Structure formats: structure tokens, C-alpha cells
Amino acid sequence: MNLPNIKEARIRTDKKVEIKRDEYQLSPSMKVLGVGKNYCIYTYGCQMNVHDSENISAIMEEMGYSKKEDMDEADVIILNTCAIRENAHNKVHGMLGRIKHLKETKEDIITVFCGCMAQEEGIANELKEKFPWVDIVMGTHNFHKLPLYLEKTLTTKQQDIEVFSIEGDVIEGIPVKRDSKYKAWINIMYGCDKFCTYCIVPYTRGKQRSRLPEDILKEVKDLVKEGYQEVTLLGQNVNAYGKDLNLHYGMANLLEDVAKTNIPRIRFVTSHPWDFTDDMIDIIAKYDNIMPYIHLPLQSGSTKILQKMGRKYTKEEYRELFYKIKNKIKNVSITTDIIVGFPGESKEDFQETLDLVDELKYDLAYTFIYSKREGTPASNFKDETTEEEKKERLAELNKKINQYALENNQKYLNKIVDVLIEGKSEKEGRLMGYTDTMKLVNVKASEKYIGKIVKVKITEVKTWSLDGEVVDGK
Ligand code: 5AD
Ligand code: SF4
Numbered sequence: 001m002n003l004p005n006i007k008e009a010r011i012r013t014d015k016k017v018e019i020k021r022d023e024y025q026l027s028p029s030m031k032v033l034g035v036g037k038n039y040c041i042y043t044y045g046c047q048m049n050v051h052d053s054e055n056i057s058a059i060m061e062e063m064g065y066s067k068k069e070d071m072d073e074a075d076v077i078i079l080n081t082c083a084i085r086e087n088a089h090n091k092v093h094g095m096l097g098r099i100k101h102l103k104e105t106k107e108d109i110i111t112v113f114c115g116c117m118a119q120e121e122g123i124a125n126e127l128k129e130k131f132p133w134v135d136i137v138m139g140t141h142n143f144h145k146l147p148l149y150l151e152k153t154l155t156t157k158q159q160d161i162e163v164f165s166i167e168g169d170v171i172e173g174i175p176v177k178r179d180s181k182y183k184a185w186i187n188i189m190y191g192c193d194k195f196c197t198y199c200i201v202p203y204t205r206g207k208q209r210s211r212l213p214e215d216i217l218k219e220v221k222d223l224v225k226e227g228y229q230e231v232t233l234l235g236q237n238v239n240a241y242g243k244d245l246n247l248h249y250g251m252a253n254l255l256e257d258v259a260k261t262n263i264p265r266i267r268f269v270t271s272h273p274w275d276f277t278d279d280m281i282d283i284i285a286k287y288d289n290i291m292p293y294i295h296l297p298l299q300s301g302s303t304k305i306l307q308k309m310g311r312k313y314t315k316e317e318y319r320e321l322f323y324k325i326k327n328k329i330k331n332v333s334i335t336t337d338i339i340v341g342f343p344g345e346s347k348e349d350f351q352e353t354l355d356l357v358d359e360l361k362y363d364l365a366y367t368f369i370y371s372k373r374e375g376t377p378a379s380n381f382k383d384e385t386t387e388e389e390k391k392e393r394l395a396e397l398n399k400k401i402n403q404y405a406l407e408n409n410q411k412y413l414n415k416i417v418d419v420l421i422e423g424k425s426e427k428e429g430r431l432m433g434y435t436d437t438m439k440l441v442n443v444k445a446s447e448k449y450i451g452k453i454v455k456v457k458i459t460e461v462k463t464w465s466l467d468g469e470v471v472d473g474k
Pocket of ligand 2 (some may be wrong): 193194236237
């Protein structure tokens with residue numbers, strides 16, 4: 001048993017990160033462990049988790065397990081959790097209740113708890129004390145060892161908690177079962193060293209570790225051969241890519257090399273304004289297959305609050321970067337993240353955020369009420385704003401965000417845009433896909449267009465999506 005430790009998770013040393021290529025191994029007995037059995041996986045949180053679940057699914061299937069959508073049919077239930085805000089916790093606690101109920105009639109079910117929540121000291125202890133029936137608890141650094149843990153649990157029938165707070169290495173060679181045949185997530189780096197004072201990620205995901213350029217490029221080239229249309233390069237802070245490798249090869253170089261593979265669409269998330277270089281902007285502007293869409297988290301429009309958040313840029317510096325991107329990248333859309341109610345945020349600070357939103361008119365923003373995360377510096381900051389006031393601020397902000405989202409979308413009316421058609425829409429009789437600028441479009445089109453980038457004429461615009469019809473299928 002190995003429990004996480006938040007003090008250890010905070011440590012960053014000069015220890016060289018190792019690229020481990022044969023950590024993931026399946027013995028002959030592991031390869032048949034799941035034959036005739038089913039698993040289901042529930043994923044919470046960001047794209048990084050979604051992609052980890054694609055890895056975990058592949059591992060399960062290499063052991064012979066088959067995927068089911070419903071926990072009632074599963075022999076193994078996997079919860080891949082998120083720790084970013086308290087409400088993510090609440091959802092997972094609800095799921096644990098459902099699984100416990102199911103276990104009353106089907107006691108052989110194995111429950112696996114993984115992801116960022118597992119890395120939290122308090123949660124791991126809670127699972128040990130209050131949920132001893134959760135069979136396997138594993139962290140973000142060692143999920144590739146799942147076959148080992150499953151084999152052990154099947155014989156000992158005892159709870160196994162294996163969560164490491166070490167800084168982490170880069171594990172290559174983990175299999176992947178991608179959810180889509182057309183667009184793929186690619187990790188380019190793991191962890192984060194920014195330590196924004198509100199954020200739990202540097203503790204749950206560890207030290208920043210970049211993958212080697214050649215490993216990333218090989219993955220992209222293989223996807224091109226398989227006919228993939230889009231890749232999204234993933235990292236908590238992708239602009240800092242390569243800084244830990246000392247290769248004098250950064251995000252701008254990587255973007256250019258990925259662009260040269262001729263994959264039709266390249267996206268990347270998430271950017272920290274601090275590391276966004278002019279070189280990066282120039283490369284994005286130069287290559288048509290790097291999408292004109294930038295997610296640029298602001299967090300607050302008040303320099304005082306930004307400093308308390310440890311964001312390391314001022315309002316003016318952010319604004320300057322924003323306009324540089326707008327002016328250099330043709331037709332770019334910019335979205336953001338904003339936290340309201342950070343400890344010490346006064347009415348005036350919040351007004352600065354509103355004023356900046358009025359000026360920058362984002363295409364879209366993800367807005368959150370500050371959520372206290374145990375072990376982060378901000379959890380000790382004095383917070384005098386009431387919950388009610390925070391909710392009012394969020395509502396006021398959202399009103400503006402929605403207004404600008406709609407205004408930005410209105411520019412698309414009657415325009416013809418490229419959309420990668422991904423599959424059926426939630427809207428009856430329509431397909432769905434995204435523009436290069438990341439606008440969701442519900443398209444009237446034949447299913448033969450699924451997986452293709454097609455010309456779509458926009459016929460109606462809404463706050464969150466566009467409607468359109470295919471004008472010229474390729
Ligand atoms: N409370 C509220 N929002 C948070 N985020 C990260 N940590 C917290 C927190 N403790 C938001 C930030 C980040 C996004 C992924 O989640 O806006 O950019
Ligand atoms: Fe969290 Fe800041 Fe790192 Fe983003 S850059 S993951 S907000 S610490």
C-alpha cells in the first residue's frame with residue numbers, strides 16, 4: 001500500500017526525468033484475465049483525463065475485457081476522477097453510492113478508483129477508512145500498472161491503494177483505444193510547475209515532463225497514415241513544452257514539425273499566457289493546418305488578484321498578448337477561463353474583470369466560482385466574500401460572456417465554413433462537427449460525410465452553436 005502525500009507532491013528537484021519504454025508489460029496470465037468479462041469506465045474532468053481513459057480502456061481490452069456503457073453489465077467499474085473543483089468530488093461520491101448499491105446484489109464487481117482525486121491525501125485516506133470495498137486505488141503516475149493490481153486483487157480480495165506522489169517519469173508504450181477515428185488526443189507533456197495558488201494540478205499531476213519530439217511526431221505520422229483528420233496536442237501548459245528537455249526545441253518548433261506532417265487540423269490546449277512566444281504566434285499564423293483557435297485562460301482582470309493567484313502576468317501584459325494574437329492570426333477565435341470570488345476579490349477587482357471582458361469580447365469563456373482545494377496556498381487566504389455574492393458575480397459575468405458569444409457567432413450567418421463532421425448530433429436528424437475556430441455546428445448532411453472536412457453554409461446562429469447545411473462535400 002502506498003498513500004499520497006501532499007508535501008511530497010509539492011517537491012520539485014533537478015532529478016532528470018526518465019523516458020521509460022518497457023514499464024507497461026503484460027504477462028501471459030494477464031492477457032487472458034478478462035476474457036469473457038466486461039468493464040465500464042466513467043471519466044470526469046479535462047481532456048487529459050479523457051485521453052487517460054482511452055489508455056486505460058486499451059489496457060483493459062489487451063487483458064480480454066469488453067467495454068460496456070452501463071455499470072449493471074460490468075465486472076470491473078472504473079472511475080477516472082477529477083480534483084479541480086469541489087463539484088467534481090460530489091459527482092464521484094454519488095457514483096460510489098450507486099456502485100455500493102450494485103455490489104449488494106453482485107458482490108464480485110471490482111471497483112477501480114483512479115485519476116486526480118486519487119492523488120489527494122484526504123481522499124485516499126477517506127477511501128481507506130470509509131470505502132474499504134473500493135478494490136483498487138491508483139494514481140495518475142502508475143495507471144499503466146493496472147493489470148498487476150487487478151491480478152493481485154483477484155487473488156487477495158483486499159483493498160489495494162497504490163498512489164505515488166513522486167515527481168514522475170514519462171512512460172512510453174502504453175496502448176490507446178481512441179474514442180474517435182477522425183480526431184485524436186496526443187499528450188505532449190505531463191504535469192505542471194506553474195503552481196497557481198488556487199490549483200491542485202501541480203500536486204495531482206506532478207512535475208512538468210515533456211515527451212521527446214520524435215515520440216510525438218511518430219504518433220502524429222501514424223495517425224496521418226490511419227486517416228485521422230485532427231490532432232489536439234495536450235498538456236496542462238503546452239507553451240512550456242520542451243523547457244525541461246534542454247533541447248532548445250520548444251512549442252513553436254513542435255507545432256511547425258507537426259504542421260509539416262500534413263495532418264489536416266492541429267489544435268492544442270492549454271496555453272498559459274506567460275509562455276506564449278512570438279515565435280509560436282508566427283508559426284500558427286503561417287500554417288493553414290494549425291487551427292485559428294486559442295484558449296487563453298485569463299482567470300481575472302485585476303492585476304492585484306492575478307498576483308495573488310501567482311499567474312505572473314499583469315492585466316496589461318495579457319491584453320497586449322491578446323491583441324498580438326488577434327492581429328497576427330487571421331480569423332482567430334479566442335476563448336478563456338475566468339475564476340470569480342477568488343479570496344480577496346473586491347467589487348472593484350471583479351469590475352475590472354467585467355471591463356476587460358467588455359473590451360476583449362471573447363468567443364466563449366468557461367467561468368467558475370473559486371473552489372478551495374486543500375493543500376494549495378490559496379486555501380489559507382482570507383476569503384470574506386459570501387457565497388451569495390460569488391453566485392451573483394458569476395451570473396453577471398455569464399450574462400456578458402453569453403452576449404459576446406452570440407455576437408461573435410452572428411458574424412458566421414450565411415458564411416461558408418469548413419467543418420469536420422464527427423457524427424450524429426444531439427439534434428434529431430443532424431450531424432455535428434466543429435469549424436476551424438472551434439464553433440460547434442449542427443449540420444443537415446448525409447452520413448457519408450462523417451469523418452470528412454466539408455463546406456457548410458451557416459443558416460442560423462445561437463449562443464452555443466451554429467446550424468448549417470453542406471454545400472459541397474469533398
Ligand atoms: N477553483 C475554481 N476554478 C479553478 N480552476 C482551476 N482551479 C480552480 C479552483 N480551485 C479553473 C481555472 C483553470 C480551469 C481548468 O479550471 O480557470 O483554467
Ligand atoms: Fe493549474 Fe496554473 Fe498549472 Fe494551469 S498553469 S494547471 S491553472 S497551476
